[in-house]
Each structure stands twice: as C-alpha cells, then as structure tokens.
Amino acid sequence: MNNIFTYTGNPFVDAGITAMLVWLDKENPEEIEDYEVKNLFNELTDLYVQKSWNMMMYSVFPNSKLTNPSVKDKKGEYDKLLNELLSEVVALDSHGNCIACGKRDSKRYFTKTQVPLTGTSDFINFFSYGNGGADYCSACALAIQFSPLVFYKCGNLVCLQSNNKEVEKIYAKKCKSFIDVQKATKEYTGCNDEGYTNPVNALFHLVTDIILTYDRREWHRENTGVRLYHFTNFNQPPLDNLSIYDMPDEIFKFLAYALQHEERDNWKKVIKRGYFTTKKANLDDEEEYKNLRNDVYERLLRGQSILKYFVDTNQRRTLVKWSFLEYYMKEVRKMEAKRLDTIKKVADDIAQVIKTKGNIKRLAQLETAKNYGEFRNVLRLIIKDRINAGFEKPLFSIDEYEKYLFPEGNLSWKETQDLIVFRLYEQLHDWLVNNDKEIKEDLVEDEEEDIELI
Numbered sequence: 001m002n003n004i005f006t007y008t009g010n011p012f013v014d015a016g017i018t019a020m021l022v023w024l025d026k027e028n029p030e031e032i033e034d035y036e037v038k039n040l041f042n043e044l045t046d047l048y049v050q051k052s053w054n055m056m057m058y059s060v061f062p063n064s065k066l067t068n069p070s071v072k073d074k075k076g077e078y079d080k081l082l083n084e085l086l087s088e089v090v091a092l093d094s095h096g097n098c099i100a101c102g103k104r105d106s107k108r109y110f111t112k113t114q115v116p117l118t119g120t121s122d123f124i125n126f127f128s129y130g131n132g133g134a135d136y137c138s139a140c141a142l143a144i145q146f147s148p149l150v151f152y153k154c155g156n157l158v159c160l161q162s163n164n165k166e167v168e169k170i171y172a173k174k175c176k177s178f179i180d181v182q183k184a185t186k187e188y189t190g191c192n193d194e195g196y197t198n199p200v201n202a203l204f205h206l207v208t209d210i211i212l213t214y215d216r217r218e219w220h221r222e223n224t225g226v227r228l229y230h231f232t233n234f235n236q237p238p239l240d241n242l243s244i245y246d247m248p249d250e251i252f253k254f255l256a257y258a259l260q261h262e263e264r265d266n267w268k269k270v271i272k273r274g275y276f277t278t279k280k281a282n283l284d285d286e287e288e289y290k291n292l293r294n295d296v297y298e299r300l301l302r303g304q305s306i307l308k309y310f311v312d313t314n315q316r317r318t319l320v321k322w323s324f325l326e327y328y329m330k331e332v333r334k335m336e337a338k339r340l341d342t343i344k345k346v347a348d349d350i351a352q353v354i355k356t357k358g359n360i361k362r363l364a365q366l367e368t369a370k371n372y373g374e375f376r377n378v379l380r381l382i383i384k385d386r387i388n389a390g391f392e393k394p395l396f397s398i399d400e401y402e403k404y405l406f407p408e409g410n411l412s413w414k415e416t417q418d419l420i421v422f423r424l425y426e427q428l429h430d431w432l433v434n435n436d437k438e439i440k441e442d443l444v445e446d447e448e449e450d451i452e453l454i
C-alpha cells in the first residue's frame, strides 16, 4: 500500500518523512510503501537502543518503553509499538481530524511519550476535555518515530524545516552518511553534534553547509526559507522548551550569493567582525568562537542592516566591493536600483573633489556627521568646494536629492551616509595611503570654516 504519507507542514512528521525518503532513496512521500517502512524498523530499533542514542530519547520520547529502565527488551518493545502503528495505517483520505495531515482520523490519543511537544499535565487546560495529548493519525505518529534520525544536537535538539524540500533532503542525506559511519565503525555517538550550543550560529552553519554541499547556481530562482525548532521534550522544568529560529528566503539567497562569490573570503571576514569577542577569544580558532554571539548573524535574522560591518573605519577601507554591497542592498534591504546608482554617482563626484582639493577634512566631516542637518551641511560645503575648483556640473539635482539621496529625510539619511562613506573608502583608500603625510599636515593646519547648519 502506498499513498500513506504526504508532507503536512508539521515539522516532526515532515522530518520523519524526509528521513524515510532518504533512507529509501525515493523522491516523493506518496511513493513510500508500507512494507518498505517495515523494512526500516530493524535499523531504527537497533540504533535507538545504542547508549548514545538511547540517552537522547529522554528528550524525544520521555517515559517511553525506550527510556524506562525497568524494560529489559527495549528493542522488542519499541518494535512492537512501530508494528502496532503500522497496522493501524490507512491510505490518505480527503479529510480527517489528524492535526498534522488532516487527511485521516486519529485512532488513539498520542502524548509526548510518542509525539514530542504534545504538552504536559501542567498545561491540561490547553487540551480538549482536559486530556493531555493530541489527535494524530497513526501514520503521522509513525513518521515521527523516524524524525530523530535527522535531528541535530545544539544544546537542546534541533528539528530543521524548509519550504524547499530539496534543502531538507540535502540535510537529511548528510545525517544519513553521518549515521552510516557510526554503523560501520560501531562507534555510536547519537545524532549529529558539531559542538554548537548557539542556535543562531548553528542555523547559519547548517545553511552554509547545505549551500556548499550541493553547490548549485540556481538557489536564487526559488524561495528557500529555513526554520529551526530548538526544543527539548524532557519531562522536567523549565517549561519554555521550544524556540524557533527563522531564516527568511532573501537571507538564504544572499548567503548562497556570498558563498559562491569570488569575494567569499571577504564575506567570511565580515562575519568574523560580527563576533562579540573578549580579548581572550582567538578568531583564528573556530572552536573558540563558534558559540560566541554574532551580531552580523543576529542582525540578518532580525531584518536589521549589517552595512557597518562592510567597512573598517579605522583603516578607512572596505571589506567587500561595491557590487557585493549592491546585491545586499537590493536583495536584502530592498533598496531601489536608482537610489543606489545616484548615491554611487554622488559619492564618486565627492571623491573627485576631495582628491582635487586634497581636502581630507571633508571626509572626516562626512564620517562624523551626527544628524541629518550636519550631514546636509557638509554636502553644501562640498558643493562650494566644487564650484571653487571649477567643476561645472552640480553635485546632484533637486530631484535626485529629494527622490534618491534622502527620500525620507531624517529617516533615510543614516543609510545614505553609510553608503557614501563606503564608496568614498573604496575610491579613496589607496590615495589616502599614498598621501598620508600631506593629509596629516592638512589636518594640523585646519584653517577652514566651522560647520554651520543651513
């Protein structure tokens, strides 16, 4: 009998289905036959009674026959449960009360002993009729039994979910090869554990691994979001036993772009600058920093700008090229192309004026302007510089100013400042290095006008 399984949107059920697909080398859930599932029982029960895997079961299926010390034949008892569930399985229907698939009826009540996160007695009011547990059909409950094969250890456990089923499969294949090694060497270590305890860093690590494992160029053609369910089903407080970490599709695409770009190493430098470090942490040793919080990662997930990490203000240089920044601004920050082009053009003209007049003070003023008024005033002074230097074309038109440089005035000025400063560093860095001596003298003289607000 096939047509038992279908993707449900429930992370645990879908993780189990993905595991079965990879273990059976199949494409679609609907192709999985019941006898094929039965053929996997032996491997599953063998694995789950190994010490390291069995320890993990306390956080997945607490109070089950797998974890109860009084049960002598854990493998036999768990095999019995799997066979019972299989015997209750019917083909997909068009409707039903199962809270995962909605296409079959629940035959029995499942509690957290068989299905993670179906609540505890402390939350009895959340359950209909005051009974702890949930309505899952036996097929979905059976699928869940396979989900630990593809869990990831990160302090608590992680269940990975994506709308892009290829991503789930690439990840599950890595889990399978990891388990295959354990079986071959008879050294069982439990589900994949790479020493991460920080779920945000683990999310970026896993996604990076997925992108690099399957080095395809078409990631930008599809929308791929990735979500981590970081959970414990352990039967003890604390009760906040689930946290969710989401990577939106534009961030996934940006990572794929960055990792496949010629500036990949520069992107890694940007990431490294995001770690909250103490002097002790050695940023050459991944083991030392992998669990430190990373502001670049956290900002990307929160939808905040990471622009400041693209420049090294002390050295007045950029870590990536404008074209890389441009991709980030367009695809992640959703800035319109015309605005970016205008800012670039204006910054290039400013660079030219600074070089022509040898006036480093203007750069410093642009860098340090604290508000919209101050920043506008520096631009006004640069316009005067340009006229004095004999440039005929204006720095920008009124239209460019209102529509593209500061479309929202106070709200957008900071972003414009950051972008102009980025481009100035890119254009002026070499010149600044070569003219270091003169620049210092120029700053000492400092006979120019003070900044006045318009």
Ligand SMILES: [Zn+2]
Pocket (backbone or CB within 6 Å): 098, 099, 100, 101, 102, 103, 104, 136, 137, 138, 139, 140, 141
């Ligand atoms: Zn179901």
